[in-house]
Amino acid sequence: MKNVEKYARGYFMPPKTSLKWTQKESITEAPIWCSVDLRDGNQALIVPMNLEEKLEYFKLLVEIGFKEIEVGFPAASETEFAFLRTLIEQDLIPDDVTIQVLTQSREHIIRKTFEALQGAKKAVVHLYNSTSVAQREQVFRKSKEEIIEIAIVGAKLLKQCASETEGNFQFQYSPESFTGTEIDFALEICNRVLDIWQPTAENPVIINLPATVSMSMPHVYASQIEYMSENMRYREHVILSLHPHNDRGTGVADAELGMLAGAQRVEGTLFGNGERTGNVDIVTLALNLYSHGVDPKLNFTNIPAIISVYERLTKMRVSERHPYGGELVFTAFSGSHQDAIAKGMSWREEKNPQHWSVPYLLIDPKDIGREYEGDIIRINSQSGKGGIGYVLQLKYGLDLPPKMREHFGYCVKNVSDRQQKELMPDEIHDIFMKEYVNIKTPVEFVKYRFADEEDFRTIVTLRDSSGVKELTGTGSGRLDAISNVLQAHLGLDYTDLIYTEHALETGSKSQAVSYIGIKGSNGKVHWGCGIDVDIMTSSVKALFSAVNNMTR
Numbered sequence: 001m002k003n004v005e006k007y008a009r010g011y012f013m014p015p016k017t018s019l020k021w022t023q024k025e026s027i028t029e030a031p032i033w034c035s036v037d038l039r040d041g042n043q044a045l046i047v048p049m050n051l052e053e054k055l056e057y058f059k060l061l062v063e064i065g066f067k068e069i070e071v072g073f074p075a076a077s078e079t080e081f082a083f084l085r086t087l088i089e090q091d092l093i094p095d096d097v098t099i100q101v102l103t104q105s106r107e108h109i110i111r112k113t114f115e116a117l118q119g120a121k122k123a124v125v126h127l128y129n130s131t132s133v134a135q136r137e138q139v140f141r142k143s144k145e146e147i148i149e150i151a152i153v154g155a156k157l158l159k160q161c162a163s164e165t166e167g168n169f170q171f172q173y174s175p176e177s178f179t180g181t182e183i184d185f186a187l188e189i190c191n192r193v194l195d196i197w198q199p200t201a202e203n204p205v206i207i208n209l210p211a212t213v214s215m216s217m218p219h220v221y222a223s224q225i226e227y228m229s230e231n232m233r234y235r236e237h238v239i240l241s242l243h244p245h246n247d248r249g250t251g252v253a254d255a256e257l258g259m260l261a262g263a264q265r266v267e268g269t270l271f272g273n274g275e276r277t278g279n280v281d282i283v284t285l286a287l288n289l290y291s292h293g294v295d296p297k298l299n300f301t302n303i304p305a306i307i308s309v310y311e312r313l314t315k316m317r318v319s320e321r322h323p324y325g326g327e328l329v330f331t332a333f334s335g336s337h338q339d340a341i342a343k344g345m346s347w348r349e350e351k352n353p354q355h356w357s358v359p360y361l362l363i364d365p366k367d368i369g370r371e372y373e374g375d376i377i378r379i380n381s382q383s384g385k386g387g388i389g390y391v392l393q394l395k396y397g398l399d400l401p402p403k404m405r406e407h408f409g410y411c412v413k414n415v416s417d418r419q420q421k422e423l424m425p426d427e428i429h430d431i432f433m434k435e436y437v438n439i440k441t442p443v444e445f446v447k448y449r450f451a452d453e454e455d456f457r458t459i460v461t462l463r464d465s466s467g468v469k470e471l472t473g474t475g476s477g478r479l480d481a482i483s484n485v486l487q488a489h490l491g492l493d494y495t496d497l498i499y500t501e502h503a504l505e506t507g508s509k510s511q512a513v514s515y516i517g518i519k520g521s522n523g524k525v526h527w528g529c530g531i532d533v534d535i536m537t538s539s540v541k542a543l544f545s546a547v548n549n550m551t552r
């Protein structure tokens with residue numbers, strides 16, 4: 001790539017790094033979650049949500065269990081203002097939920113924000129100004145001291161407006177573009193704001209350190225967070241918050257390492273909607289915790305339902321590979337994966353182990369509302385006997401003998417390969433029925449009876465191209481007798497190789513299903529399956545099918 005030197009611009013590693021977070025193995029409890037879907041997510045949509053859509057989305061967030069929700073930027077538009085007024089005036093905010101609003105550090109915007117907040121039972125007022133080198137130089141054209149002054153003026157005005165407005169207010173400050181800011185300058189500006197707000201145990205202040213644009217590898221962000229956490233004044237009365245974006249695709253890693261480094265709170269959105277590549281995805285963060293055995297304190301037990309509301313209201317799509325939510329993230333098409341999953345699932349059923357350990361599946365899809373059927377194993381030309389057999393068993397109760405599974409696996413794979421398409425369970429079942437069940441040419445089974453049970457003398461009625469015939473024979477058992485009749489009639493030479501049967505529940509009725517494999521003189525095995533209410537008849541039908549397949 002050309003111009004690479006253009007990007008060798010460095011980042012702001014703290015002067016002293018203790019890296020204590022590297023010693024921590026895991027996150028042991030959920031952070032305070034704050035959804036910023038209705039603000040950062042909303043401001044990044046092609047068409048921001050209207051009032052009704054915001055109300056429905058708010059309800060969804062409450063149902064999921066968010067206790068802190070940034071509901072908007074009330075000074076931004078009529079809709080934003082009206083939404084906040086509706087929440088307050090119609091008393092739509094549950095007592096255990098705190099709303100949050102964002103404001104720039106500009107007088108008319110702060111005043112408008114408090115106008116919208118009038119009567120709020122509890123709200124976080126979130127003040128921000130940009131502190132990065134780039135914004136200081138290019139956007140604000142101000143010195144560090146002048147940038148601090150913007151923050152201080154805003155912080156003072158927040159305090160004043162809060163005292164003049166009916167409601168309970170908590171303050172939050174973000175040095176916006178924190179990751180592009182010299183770390184000691186970020187620390188200084190936060191401390192200067194804290195000096196004004198004087199946080200206490202009863203009214204702690206939230207300091208939010210955004211990776212507005214993620215610029216470094218996650219360990220650098222974590223080191224920055226640790227440095228801020230260890231050197232910030234009033235630390236015991238500060239709630240340290242993260243607000244990662246995903247420009248480098250590391251939003252989740254940034255948040256996880258940032259939590260290890262001392263952050264207590266995370267701002268993010270469902271499925272990572274937000275500016276550019278998005279905010280950090282709270283669904284992934286929360287379910288990552290869940291996958292480690294930590295209660296995320298958010299309810300994602302019905303991900304498909306959440307996705308459907310999310311997609312309808314934001315007009316965004318959750319991609320097929322999106323962690324946890326994506327259509328394909330629990331699906332295996334490839335044979336060896338399917339085989340391992342199918343075996344893992346039946347091992348689990350047999351042993352009932354305490355911990356989840358099914359190969360290739362990070363968590364049990366059922367726990368987040370995904371189905372085994374149709375979700376886990378899907379069939380195409382990359383699939384194998386394990387997965388194909390699993391689908392037949394799960395959906396149709398057909399438990400094929402292992403060698404027959406292998407034969408059927410190749411049949412199905414070849415169809416998928418020729419047709420260049422995924423095969424649905426009903427198509428797989430159709431192939432099975434056509435290939436093995438009650439095959440009627442060249443000889444169609446009509447009936448059988450035993451003239452003498454002692455020496456298994458049988459009279460078999462069958463139909464072939466010349467009409468219905470009654471044939472007799474004997475054998476060492478009932479099936480052997482019928483097999484001998486068929487071999488003699490068709491001039492075939494085979495040995496019965498495999499026979500299994502099981503009950504098949506179809507609705508309230510139970511049927512018997514039998515599988516037979518016969519080996520010809522050339523060593524090739526031919527398979528047949530019979531299904532009937534009578535177990536012996538199902539075996540005879542299976543034998544006829546196998547024999548017919550041998551002659552095909």
Ligand SMILES: CC(=O)SCCNC(=O)CCNC(=O)[C@H](O)C(C)(C)COP(=O)(O)OP(=O)(O)OC[C@H]1O[C@@H](n2cnc3c(N)ncnc32)[C@H](O)[C@@H]1OP(=O)(O)O
Nearest residue numbers: 043073075076077104105106128129130139140150176212
């Ligand atoms: C990283 C983030 O996501 S931050 C949140 C960003 N979200 C949004 O901007 C969505 C909502 N915003 C809006 O609707 C509009 O920007 C408004 C209503 C807030 C302000 O609108 P306007 O004043 O018309 O325009 P605009 O946003 O371009 O204002 C830019 C001015 O504000 C200043 N400014 C921008 N941010 C801040 C801030 N946080 N504190 C103080 N001043 C600021 C700029 O320096 C610029 O100053 P100038 O007029 O001297 O050049």
Ligand SMILES: CC(C)C(=O)C(=O)O
Nearest residue numbers: 128174176177210212
């Ligand atoms: C206002 C701040 C927190 C923000 O949205 C960002 O930096 O991305």
